Amino acid sequence: MNIKTVKRTLANVTFPAMWHTKSYLLTRPFFSGLGSILMFHRVCPEQPGPRIRGNSGLEVTPEYLEATIKYFMRNDYEFVSLDRIYEILNGKPSGKKFVAYTFDDGYVDNFTHAFPIFKRYNIPFSIYVTTNFPDREAVMWWYLLEDLVLEKKNIEWTFEGHTRKFSCATEADREMTFHRLRTEFSKSDGSLAQNHLIRFFESHQIDPHLKSRELALNWEQIAEMSGHPLVTLGAHTVSHPALNKLTDRDVIQEIEQSREKIQTWTGRKVEHFSYPFGTRAEAGEREFAIVKSCGFKTATTTRPANIFPGHRYHKECLPRILINEKRDNREIQYLDLWTHGLLPCILNKFTRVVTA
Numbered sequence: 157m158n159i160k161t162v163k164r165t166l167a168n169v170t171f172p173a174m175w176h177t178k179s180y181l182l183t184r185p186f187f188s189g190l191g192s193i194l195m196f197h198r199v200c201p202e203q204p205g206p207r208i209r210g211n212s213g214l215e216v217t218p219e220y221l222e223a224t225i226k227y228f229m230r231n232d233y234e235f236v237s238l239d240r241i242y243e244i245l246n247g248k249p250s251g252k253k254f255v256a257y258t259f260d261d262g263y264v265d266n267f268t269h270a271f272p273i274f275k276r277y278n279i280p281f282s283i284y285v286t287t288n289f290p291d292r293e294a295v296m297w298w299y300l301l302e303d304l305v306l307e308k309k310n311i312e313w314t315f316e317g318h319t320r321k322f323s324c325a326t327e328a329d330r331e332m333t334f335h336r337l338r339t340e341f342s343k344s345d346g347s348l349a350q351n352h353l354i355r356f357f358e359s360h361q362i363d364p365h366l367k368s369r370e371l372a373l374n375w376e377q378i379a380e381m382s383g384h385p386l387v388t389l390g391a392h393t394v395s396h397p398a399l400n401k402l403t404d405r406d407v408i409q410e411i412e413q414s415r416e417k418i419q420t421w422t423g424r425k426v427e428h429f430s431y432p433f434g435t436r437a438e439a440g441e442r443e444f445a446i447v448k449s450c451g452f453k454t455a456t457t458t459r460p461a462n463i464f465p466g467h468r469y470h471k472e473c474l475p476r477i478l479i480n481e482k483r484d485n486r487e488i489q490y491l492d493l494w495t496h497g498l499l500p501c502i503l504n505k506f507t508r509v510v511t512a
């Protein structure tokens with residue numbers, strides 16, 4: 157079974173079965189915890205035309221974002237900032253379950269689409285900024301690659317002396333080519349590989365920094381949001397590397413430089429961090445220890461789980477629930493499967509306090 161079939165089965169068969177049998181109520185007392193930290197990337201209206209699923213999964217529509225807010229209001233959650241989570245974990249709970257909204261990377265639609273919604277509902281939210289985004293130095297290869305895959309009949313990729321050809325003829329080919337090239341690109345991390353990627357796109361007459369000009373927040377927008385009481389800005393490194401592939405010195409540099417730059421532009425202290433990619437394949441014990449020694453109040457991963465009192469001792473690696481409108485077939489009730497802990501319980505093999 158390929159990935160696409162697995163995802164379709166989840167959305168069309170497994171999620172409805174789990175939801176209609178109300179099996180998520182069984183896990184609620186044990187796996188819903190104190191609350192959830194949600195993870196988003198982009199908030200933007202549905203784009204017309206063909207898309208690559210891997211990227212469109214990073215996006216929710218403004219309507220869906222609003223639907224999640226109403227869901228948590230209906231379920232009597234407290235909407236909290238990351239500072240408040242720090243307090244809750246240090247022994248000041250409010251009695252209600254909490255939810256925190258977080259956005260990774262620093263896309264411009266966080267300012268144009270999400271910020272007005274959060275202001276309307278008076279709800280705090282956080283953005284973890286990769287500083288290469290507003291510096292216009294990021295090579296957003298995942299969006300450049302999407303355009304290329306949708307435009308070409310086939311693509312040649314040469315790395316370490318090996319040339320491979322990928323077909324983009326059918327929809328299935330395009331999904332597969334995107335998936336395979338994404339794996340290749342992610343494997344080839346570091347500045348040398350970055351230069352290689354830049355040359356790859358330039359050889360197709362594509363400006364490698366085009367998407368960061370189109371899609372990233374600029375510093376003026378970041379500075380404006382930082383002055384708003386609902387907004388927390390966190391660091392997300394300079395260049396969004398897989399930190400476990402770097403030396404200790406480079407990890408510290410990626411973290412501290414991004415923090416200092418955001419502080420300089422906003423005049424505010426940056427006390428929260430999120431790990432690029434954030435899975436076990438990119439961030440683990442060494443990275444958690446370094447981030448802790450840098451003195452952040454909290455740091456978040458992308459391990460899928462809710463937050464428990466035991467996270468008091470693991471504030472440098474708090475798990476999050478990814479919100480993916482497409483995965484959930486736009487059905488807001490499937491959030492029950494995450495917030496009540498059924499899916500986290502299965503995915504984490506019955507571990508409650510998910511850390512490393």
Ligand SMILES: [Zn+2]
Nearest residue numbers: 260261432433
């Ligand atoms: Zn990220």
